[in-house]
Amino acid sequence: MTKPALRDWQSVRDEVRRRIHARQWKPGDLIPNETDLAAEFGCARATVNRALRTLAETGLLDRRRKAGTRVALQPVAKATLDIPVIRHEVEGRGQTYGYQRLARDWAVPPAQVSGSMRTPASRQMLHLCALHLADDLPYAVEQRWINTATVPAAEREPFLQISANEWLLAHAPYTHGDIAFSAAAADEAEAALLSCAVGAALFVVDRLTWDNAASVTKVRLIFPPGHQLRTAL
Amino acid sequence: MTKPALRDWQSVRDEVRRRIHARQWKPGDLIPNETDLAAEFGCARATVNRALRTLAETGLLDRRRKAGTRVALQPVAKATLDIPVIRHEVEGRGQTYGYQRLARDWAVPPAQVSGSMRTPASRQMLHLCALHLADDLPYAVEQRWINTATVPAAEREPFLQISANEWLLAHAPYTHGDIAFSAAAADEAEAALLSCAVGAALFVVDRLTWDNAASVTKVRLIFPPGHQLRTAL
Incomplete structure (x- = not known):
């Protein structure tokens, strides 16, 4: 047979x-x-x-x-995470996206930031803080450093109408990077922005991207209590 | 030319x-x-x-x-996460792995658990709680429900020498599942096990796996403050 x-x-x-x-x-x-x-x-x-x-x-x-x-002797489960632009993520949930630029300034970053971005320790960098909203409720706080030596066009961009999250993807493609997920207690500023208690448990995404040997940007995204990142196994 | x-x-x-x-x-x-x-x-x-x-x-x-x-019109960054057995993860960091079974009992799970596992609401399930250690310090708390209709061999396994995390991978392969990452405030029991303050921000992984249409297990892994899950972009 x-x-x-x-x-x-x-x-x-x-x-x-x-x-x-x-x-x-x-x-x-x-x-x-x-x-x-x-x-x-x-x-x-x-x-x-x-x-x-x-x-x-x-x-x-x-x-x-x-x-x-x-x-496989030691099977390792693998999960693929899609990391879309936050606007697309919010719209994909069927919600209305909102954006507020909170700050755009030049500052010398903490040594930990210039160290991981391999930029001169005393050089000022472009620093942004923004709030992403879903149906008028806080969805994520974005804290970002941009290496304008790699992305000079960012020097002229006010980031008032478009978030750096979305602008960079269109204007400064990257070759590689790394991403880390963790939990952090809300400080006073985060608690005020995310309408939660000081000390509340927040889901945090830290991302550092590179264009070959030059760092592009380092960003921290902070989500309010209850936020989940889900994917299939 | x-x-x-x-x-x-x-x-x-x-x-x-x-x-x-x-x-x-x-x-x-x-x-x-x-x-x-x-x-x-x-x-x-x-x-x-x-x-x-x-x-x-x-x-x-x-x-x-x-x-x-x-x-791509809307480039979506993709990251692949490796999800190894916790023992391999700890040993991969060059630390000594330790394991303590804290509880093994039969109980009717909360409706949210039987609902997501598609098991009869009133049926008792095998419930486990365990602590994973790295260099004698708490690394993760494992809270798990096992569907013994799918994995009958688990009924005879005491999980004293080997964690369910490791035993299931060898004895109950799955076809698919989903995984969610979030942050949660430590309750009293978690704080005691993880040596942290009540209310501290903990990184949490929830995972549900299936063998075709039958649920295998639902697990929550809870990590102490400061834990990061990292991967390349």
Whole structure:
């Protein structure tokens, strides 16, 4: 009796996942190569490739160029986070977006900021503070430093009509960066802006982006109590 | 004068990114197809494909099967989060991992838990509370409900030597799930376990996993003040 062919990559993915869950293929096991699997499943090798690549991206398989594909020994769940412009995020929730520039000034940043941005410690940088709103309620406070040596056009932008969050994405693309999530107690200024108690637990996102070797911007986004960042696993 | 050929996919990726940053290709523009780009760059079409795929994964390009590849109109930054077993996470920081099971009992979960896990509202579920340590200091509190209809083997596991966090990954693989990050104020029990003040801002991870249509487990991980979850952009 021949098995029915698996036509699409999703069916191949499901069958490979089934074998791993059923421990037919155990953690650390080398699984058959793509050519053999394609022959067994009656599909194109590219179909198998797509399925295995997807499972590797979720951490279930461990693919090595020459050593073949193994069932992951220490499966690491992977989640992909989309980090949209805040205006798009708010509008995506079906809410009306609002924006208030609170401050735009030049200042020498704290040593921790110039250190992480690799800018001269005594050089003034463009500093912004803004409030993002959703349906007229505070959605996030944005505190930002911009390296105008990397983004000279920012020197002429007042950021009154458009947030730096949105302006930079259009005017200063970045090559890489890092992002950190944490919790922080609201200080007096944050509590006033976010309409919460001093000391309330706030969700905080810190982001630093680079255009190759030059830092672009360092931003802290502070969200009111109850804010959640969700994604699929 | 002929341009030097771009040999590897990284060079192709960098050149495509340069053109987008230089606004030679603007947001919304359709870029040349892979065959034309391969001819221009003097490389294989697969090399171009790999480069474009990578840029699409970071949100810079928007690829449609039939409509071709465009420069993204609303670039969305994407970050991939690795979510390892807590023991591996602690050991990866070069610290010594410790584990204490605090409670293992059967209880009817709050309606919010049975509702999101789609289990009968009045059915008892396996409930666990545990403390993870790094170099003998509290690293995270784990509060967990396990659906033993999906994972019957958990009924016989005492979770004294191994955390449910680690045991489930080996014994109850999941097909999908969701994860949420937020901040919460420490209650008295959390403050005592995490050696912090009541009301301190704690970083919280909520995760719900499924094996196809059956829920596997719902877990809340609570981290002490100062904890950061970091990843590359």
